[in-house]
Amino acid sequence: MSNERAATGRSGLGDGRFGRFGGRYVPETLITALDELAASYLEARGDSGFEQELDELLRDFVGRPTPLHLAPRLTELAGGARILLKREDLAHTGAHKINNTIGQALLARRMGKKRIIAETGAGQHGVATATACARLGLDCEIYMGAEDIRRQRLNVFRMELMGATVHAVDSGSRTLKDATNEAMRDWMGSVGETHYILGSVVGPHPFPTIVRDFQSVMGRECRRQCLESFGDLPGMVVACVGGGSNAAGIFHPFIDDRNVRLHGIEAGGRGGQAGDHAAPLEHGEPGVLHGSMSYVLQDRWGQTMPVHSCSAGLDYPGVGPEHAAWKDSGRVEYSSVDDVEALEAFKLFSRTEGIIPALETAHAIAGAVKLAKDMAPADLLVINVSGRGDKDVDEVVRLLGGD
Amino acid sequence: MNRVDQAFSRCRDDGRPAIMPYLTAGDPPEPVLGDLLVAMDAAGADIIEVGIPFSDPIADGPVIASAMHRALSRGITPERVLEEVRRVRGSIESALVAMVSTSIVVHVGVDAFVTSCGDAGFDGLIVPDADLDDFDRLGTACRRAGLTLSPLVAPTTGLERQRAIADRASGFVYLLARAGVTGERSSAPDIEGRVEALRTVTDLPVCVGFGISTAEHVRAVGRHADGAVVGSALVRVLDQAHHQGADVCAAAHAFVTDLR
Numbered sequence: 001m002s003n004e005r006a007a008t009g010r011s012g013l014g015d016g017r018f019g020r021f022g023g024r025y026v027p028e029t030l031i032t033a034l035d036e037l038a039a040s041y042l043e044a045r046g047d048s049g050f051e052q053e054l055d056e057l058l059r060d061f062v063g064r065p066t067p068l069h070l071a072p073r074l075t076e077l078a079g080g081a082r083i084l085l086k087r088e089d090l091a092h093t094g095a096h097k098i099n100n101t102i103g104q105a106l107l108a109r110r111m112g113k114k115r116i117i118a119e120t121g122a123g124q125h126g127v128a129t130a131t132a133c134a135r136l137g138l139d140c141e142i143y144m145g146a147e148d149i150r151r152q153r154l155n156v157f158r159m160e161l162m163g164a165t166v167h168a169v170d171s172g173s174r175t176l177k178d179a180t181n182e183a184m185r186d187w188m189g190s191v192g193e194t195h196y197i198l199g200s201v202v203g204p205h206p207f208p209t210i211v212r213d214f215q216s217v218m219g220r221e222c223r224r225q226c227l228e229s230f231g232d233l234p235g236m237v238v239a240c241v242g243g244g245s246n247a248a249g250i251f252h253p254f255i256d257d258r259n260v261r262l263h264g265i266e267a268g269g270r271g272g273q274a275g276d277h278a279a280p281l282e283h284g285e286p287g288v289l290h291g292s293m294s295y296v297l298q299d300r301w302g303q304t305m306p307v308h309s310c311s312a313g314l315d316y317p318g319v320g321p322e323h324a325a326w327k328d329s330g331r332v333e334y335s336s337v338d339d340v341e342a343l344e345a346f347k348l349f350s351r352t353e354g355i356i357p358a359l360e361t362a363h364a365i366a367g368a369v370k371l372a373k374d375m376a377p378a379d380l381l382v383i384n385v386s387g388r389g390d391k392d393v394d395e396v397v398r399l400l401g402g403d
Numbered sequence: 404m405n406r407v408d409q410a411f412s413r414c415r416d417d418g419r420p421a422i423m424p425y426l427t428a429g430d431p432p433e434p435v436l437g438d439l440l441v442a443m444d445a446a447g448a449d450i451i452e453v454g455i456p457f458s459d460p461i462a463d464g465p466v467i468a469s470a471m472h473r474a475l476s477r478g479i480t481p482e483r484v485l486e487e488v489r490r491v492r493g494s495i496e497s498a499l500v501a502m503v504s505t506s507i508v509v510h511v512g513v514d515a516f517v518t519s520c521g522d523a524g525f526d527g528l529i530v531p532d533a534d535l536d537d538f539d540r541l542g543t544a545c546r547r548a549g550l551t552l553s554p555l556v557a558p559t560t561g562l563e564r565q566r567a568i569a570d571r572a573s574g575f576v577y578l579l580a581r582a583g584v585t586g587e588r589s590s591a592p593d594i595e596g597r598v599e600a601l602r603t604v605t606d607l608p609v610c611v612g613f614g615i616s617t618a619e620h621v622r623a624v625g626r627h628a629d630g631a632v633v634g635s636a637l638v639r640v641l642d643q644a645h646h647q648g649a650d651v652c653a654a655a656h657a658f659v660t661d662l663r
Binding site: 023024025026027028029031032033171172177178181184185188189190191192285286287288289290291293296298300301302303304 | 457458459460461462463464465468469472475480481482504505506507508509510511531532533534535536537554555556557558559560561564568579581582583584
């Protein structure tokens with residue numbers, strides 16, 4: 001089981017339930033499309049032609065495998081475990097998001113769907129979707145919150161350069177949650193000719209499983225690279241968690257390796273008060289958002305609560321249902337890092353390792369430095385460097401008041 | 404007999420479709436929900452759908468989604484909606500059906516939520532985004548509380564699944580006229596074949612909604628279906644009346660009268 005999961009990164013589609021979480025809480029109009037998607041996905045993964053094309057694109061176009069290497073100065077500074085970096089920032093477009101969009105775009109083409117829609121928060125998933133669509137010749141429309149468009153203007157230009165249309169979403173909180181609502185509304189009316197490339201391990205079944213499977217390429221590589229280059233499995237793997245796709249992708253192939261601790265870092269924002277953070281695993285309750293049951297930040301009536309994070313990619317009130325199940329089972333531990341700590345880690349990582357990390361990734365770095373201190377020098381701790389921070393430089397300058 | 408069942412029985416005797424206006428609770432802010440229900444009842448609404456605002460209504464188009472956000476920003480809660488229903492229940496004949504997101508039902512608790520809807524005087528429930536796996540629990544709670552439970556059937560729903568859905572329904576089955584979200588359309592939908600197909604798997608009344616905007620649409624739908632839901636067009640009219648300083652109850656009364 002362990003070897004099979006590590007080798008293939010998938011364990012069947014199942015019924016879309018992760019313990020008491022998951023499911024398909026969507027209007028009936030979408031159910032047939034979700035059934036078709038699940039069937040097409042299973043069929044594709046049994047087709048060696050599909051696997052071969054995916055592998056080639058990941059190798060030649062995305063640049064996989066991404067490196068795993070020691071972070072010597074951060075290790076010294078943390079004063080504990082040896083810290084290894086899984087360099088998803090070096091994947092084409094600068095983040096892990098491309099692993100999923102290439103896979104789903106190939107799937108859409110196979111299903112005969114010529115139009116792609118997607119939601120985006122920080123813009124990384126939007127850019128990765130626009131990239132995959134340009135490469136495969138598919139029409140692409142991206143929904144993005146008006147507030148995120150302001151914070152991530154560079155990514156809007158990148159999407160448009162690659163031929164995508166970017167729709168500003170002005171409803172609700174004008175961030176990722178509302179962009180997701182709008183993409184789902186589009187899909188309700190266009191489901192015959194359109195595929196929705198959901199960008200995280202959230203949403204109705206089969207999305208959480210499909211996205212996790214496509215992202216598991218990170219964990220499979222990382223596991224192999226650890227054994228080959230460092231002679232052992234890591235003692236701990238750390239990743240940031242918004243919707244949770246980079247964490248799910250790197251954690252999943254290690255799930256059966258019981259000696260490997262897995263640790264997800266949520267966005268602690270300005271503090272623990274409602275509305276000041278984006279940490280549903282730490283502060284949320286079971287509820288339904290965007291088609292699945294998971295931990296959600298909701299008020300007593302089930303209304304989605306406002307969230308805050310300095311990172312647009314973590315600024316989301318829900319989290320993937322598999323993370324909710326991992327939290328309940330205790331297999332994965334979760335904690336949070338606040339805006340100030342993340343900004344410090346952003347600067348520290350740039351200075352000590354010569355890598356400007358995404359603000360999302362900076363949360364994982366801040367958490368990992370704390371966790372590494374309590375581990376032995378012989379232990380390996382892997383940080384999933386989920387993305388590079390070029391997109392965040394303007395926003396960080398603004399947040400730091402220009403210093 | 405449940406008021407929903409009574410309404411269809413009455414309409415069948417009259418040889419006409421049930422008039423089913425939809426409004427979003429808490430929008431406009433004045434007059435309060437109960438007064439609007441009284442006005443629509445007086446105008447002859449057979450079944451009134453009361454939309455309980457939710458922060459992330461993915462099945463709703465811009466008119467109803469905006470109404471929900473306006474209502475929420477003014478502090479509307481399910482509790483307040485139930486209070487208004489309780490206040491006017493004794494004085495109106497129309498059946499009242501709550502349309503509510505599964506997020507609210509699940510968070511409050513299925514049994515607790517359904518029971519409180521029944522106690523307040525609702526006659527039925529529509530949960531448009533419930534997981535079919537959960538319908539048995541929802542159905543049990545509704546039967547115990549004396550409420551009908553009406554699931555949705557979409558243009559994309561195959562016949563076998565239509566049967567599975569209809570088996571879990573009571574009161575009526577809600578047939579979506581179109582793929583896509585709620586919102587006004589200029590032409591009446593062509594639903595004859597789909598109503599016929601649905602009737603092969605259920606004896607329950609079939610109601611049609613999503614994109615039904617005018618009296619003419621209602622008449623066209625009524626040639627095949629047992630009821631027609633008009634939502635966004637009414638929500639827009641009420642919002643306009645509110646902004647023009649007009650009598651919103653009179654506008655609601657006139658709109659529903661025109662549908663009959």
